Amino acid sequence: MGERCKVSWLYVLCVVLALVSVATIVTLWTIAITGGKGGDVTAPWDRDRLPGYLVPEFYNITLWPRLKPNPNSNLYIFTGWSAVQFECLEATDLILIHSNKLNYTEMKDEHFVSLTSEEGVSVPNIKSTWLQLQTQYLVIQLMGKLTPGQKYQLHAQFTGELADDLAGFYRSEYKEDGVTKIVATSQMHPTNARKTFPCFDEPAIKAVFHLTLIHPTGTIALSNGMEMETATITVDGETLLQTTFEATEKMSTYLLAIIVSDYAHLRVSGNQIGHWFHIRIWARKKAIKEGQGNYALNVTGPILDFFQAYYNISYPLRKSDQIALPDFYFGAMENWGLVTYRETNLLYDPETSSNSNKETTVTIIAHELAHMWFGNLVTLRWWNEVWLNEGFASYVSYLGADYAEPDWNVKDLIVLDDVQKVFAVDALVSSHPLTSKEDSINLPGQIMEQFDTISYSKISLSYLQDNNVSLPRQVDAIMNRWVRQMGFPVVTIDTSTGIVSQNHFLLVPESNVTVESPYKYEWMIPVRWMKDGATKDIWWLLEKKGLNVDMRTGPSWVLANINVTGYYRVNYDLGNWERLFSQFNTDHQVIPLINRAQLVDDAFNLASANYKYLLCLQIHIREQVLVHFTFIIHPNLRSAVYCSAVAAGGEAEWNFTWSQLQDATVASEANKLMLALACSNNTQLLERYLEFTLDPAKIRKQDATAVITAVANNRAGQNLTWQFVTKNWEHMFTEYGVGSFSFASLISGVTARFSTPQELQQLLDFEEEHKDAGFGSAALAVDQALERTQANIKWVQRNKQDVLQWFRSQTGN
Incomplete structure (x- = not known):
């Protein structure tokens, strides 16, 4: 009995000592990775953001893309050598640098990298290196610590795939005169520079880039800086060209651009924008020969002149290259000095x-x-502030275009192209504020989600720039309500009582808004208005029912938000709506042009949201004027004509259009033909076309989403498209990736017409089936699709009998 007791006590003692040991190890580990400050116990290489104690000064990069496949693997590859010089700010024995999908050649001591410093300064030996795949880091553990204030250089040799994934350093293919040609090009934005070379791949971490490209004879190499020298070299018996470029400005990694091609260019040189300067437009040789780059060349100089004056800062580079690419994920990318375009x-x-x-x-x-200037010279700190970058560029793009084409009244298009487009998304409870907390946007998929309609098009237009506006409070007190809470208001004006009020406009008014706002969804609203064509003074609506204005108009009409300088919709009492529509019928030009578009859009959307005061929806069908077309069809009408011809025709007409697409040498013409093929009423042809989107040899990866969405917009193809997407979702999502499909656009486009309980259930089932794998950059789009479908169902239930009754009364059927 005593012996057994003795053993038990020894057992307990061992357990206690073991627990103490574990606790001690955890404590030491916590101190090691948090600097003794407590808090987060996650290992540094498992965190999504760089620690910030290493600051790069410059990169030296040499890249050699192979424009022919490797005979052994049949893959297109590139090889690279890089060195980054950085300063150490805090003593550390750990180096983290971004790296993704790169294979490293082992350096001395069998490590992926080597570390050097200035002569006479000791450098700690490397203990171990490995790739942390989830957070996309190359991790370097040192045997000693780096010295604060000292500069070091990290050297690496690596190989990457020059894939056709439209991300990082990738390849684009096209045919010219029956010959397949390869372009090595790049898309580093937002987190793909790490796919090209090891780098500190965050927007605020800027550096200077020294680049050298090795490329085949007969090709040209381009980058952000001007070419300094191109020399002939021999590597393993192969004659090649080596082009070195002048150093870039200090800039973010996502702005780096690298291109090798056999393109031709148009050029204007001279004292173009205040100093000696080169403007070049690059494209396929045939496109340049046919003059397709002339217009871009003509407007670039004036636009640069405008922005120099607008920002009051000279353009800092010696050249502005712009290049048209056959395969490109975004519409364009603002790489400093070398802008890439579809x-x-x-x-x-x-x-x-x-x-x-x-x-x-x-x-x-x-x-x-x-x-x-705004983005490259001055750059956002982190991706939660994308709206500052893109929203501002969207706004001033109209100013620059207006300067280049003053007769077009381009600025009038802001309302149609941006304001009304973003209203449709921002009226959902699944919308989001312009800005988010920095620590809520970390993963590449979350970063990609920020580049949506809200960030690009939700622009507070120009009311704060008017010197005649007397601001009721400080600017930040006004702007915070527009930036830090989602959505927008509808201002309701009752001209019979003079009461003016505001409410959060929602497509489904009874929706439960679960996202709390510190401002309780109230905005400070500048209300510009006119009465019977005469503009009145501006007044400010600060609370939900904060105004009581004498607007008893009698026979006069009132119109608010003149020229749509405020971001809100306007509703009126029934009498004022009738007086406005009466003015439309008698002399519509009394109402400003932009407000005519506003009134139509507000009326339809307020009716969709079931707001009172609106007339019952009336549908006016007027006789259409028949236009006779000659065989050479005017460019402005081709989209409609091509679509109508494919819709009315059969397989022969579809095949003819497909053959015309294959032979098209003008990108805009090819785009019209590509979208027209989705107009067919033959479901077998539409199924075939959908399958083509999985074959890059038939439909370019950049165009796959547009084709699928176009088929979905065809009533005959809506159900087919949803079946196709759900059947192939996992394959597309896992195998193709962001460079092939815009998944957010895919979801919103395919589900745009969903309006039945059955379709809602299909969408819910789809969400449930794939929730474990997630939706990446399409997560928000799925939420918005669910909400929009629910809104459509309610609208149909509420209005279908009235609409049906009206049609019967008009047709007698």
Whole structure:
């Protein structure tokens, strides 16, 4: 009995000592990774943000892309050598640097990298290196600590795949005169520089880049800086070219651009913008020969001149290159000194392109060139403030385009192209504020989600720039309500009582808003108004029912939000709506042009949201004027004609259009043909077309989402498209990635017409089926699709009998 007791006590003692040991180890570990400050016990390499104690000064990078596949693996690859010089701010024995999908050549002592410093300064040996895949770090553990204030250089050799994934350093393919050609190009934004070389890949961590490209003879190399020298070299018996570039400005990693191609260019050189300067437009040789780059070349100089004056800062570079790429995920990218575009957004052919194509070209060029200052010279600290970057560029793009084309009244398009577009999203409870907390946006998928309609198009227009406006409070007190809470108000004006009020506008008014706001969804609203065509003084609505204005008008009409300089909708009492519509019928030009678009859009959307005071919805059907077309169809009408022809035709017409698409050499013409193919009423042809989007040889990866969405917009293809997406979702999501499909656009486009309980259930089932894997950058789009479908169901239930009754009364059927 005593012996057994003795053993038990020894057992207990061992357990206690073990627990104490574990506790001690945990405590020491916590101190080691948190600096003794307590708090987060996550290992540094498992955190999503860099620790900040290493600051890069410059990178030396040499890249060699292979424009032919490797005979052994059949993969296109690139090899690289890099060195980054950084300063140590705090003593540390750990180096974290971003790296993703790179294979490293082991350096001395069998490590991925080597570390050097200035002569005479000791450098700690490397203990171990490894790749932390989840957080995309190359981790370097040292045997000793780096010295604060000392500068070091980290050297690496690596290999990456020059894949067709439209991210990082990638390849684009096209055919010219029957020959397949390869372009090595790049898209570093927002987190893909780490796919190209090891780097501190966060926007606030800027450095200077010294770049050298090795490339085949017969090709040209481009980067952010001007080419300094191109020399002929021999590597393993192969004759190659080596191009070195002047150092970049101090800039973020996401702005780096690297391109190797056999492109041609147009060029204007001279004292263009206040100093000796080169403007170049690069594209496929045939496109340049046909003059498709002329328009972009003509407007770039004036736009740069405008922004120099607007910002009162000279453009700091010696050149402005712009290049049209066959495969490109975004519409364009503002790489400093080398802006990349989809072909449809930079090239313009006066013979086949429409006026709309021309307007798109000039506004997108202005948007990207605006970033040369706001975004590139001055850069956001973190991706939670994307709206500052993109929203501002969207706004001033209209100013730059207006300067280049003063006769177009481009600024009038802000309401149609931006304000009304973002209203549709911001009226949902699944919307989001312009700004978010910095620590809530960490993962690449979360970062990509920030680049949505809200960030680009929710612009507080120009009311704060008017010197005649007397601000009732400090600017930040006004702006915080617009920036830090989602949504927007509807201002209701009752001209019979003079009461003016505001409410949070929701597509479904009874929706439960679960996101709390410190401002309780009240805004400080500048109300510009006119009475019978005469503009009145501005007044401010500060609370939900904060005004009682003498607006008893009698036979006169009142119109608020003149020229839509405020971000809100307006509703009126029934009498004022009737007087406004009466003015439309007698002399519509008394009402400003922009407000005519506003009134139509507000009326339909307020009716959709079931707001009182609106007339019952009336549908006016007027005889259409038949237009006779000759065989050479005007560019402005081609989209409609092509679509109608495919819809009315059969397989022969579809195949003919497909063959025309294959032969098209103008990007804007190809885009019209591509979208027209989705207009067919033949479900077998639509199914075939959907399958084409999984084959990059048939539909370019950049265009896959547009094709799928176009088929979904066709009533005959709506159900087919949803079945196709749900069947292939996992394959698309896991195998293709962000460079192939815009998943947020895919979800919102395919579900836009959902309006039945059955479709809602399908969407719920889809969400449940894939919730474990997640939706990446489409997570918010799924929430918005659910909410929009519920709103559509309620609208149909509420209005279908009235609409049906009206149609029967008009048709007698």
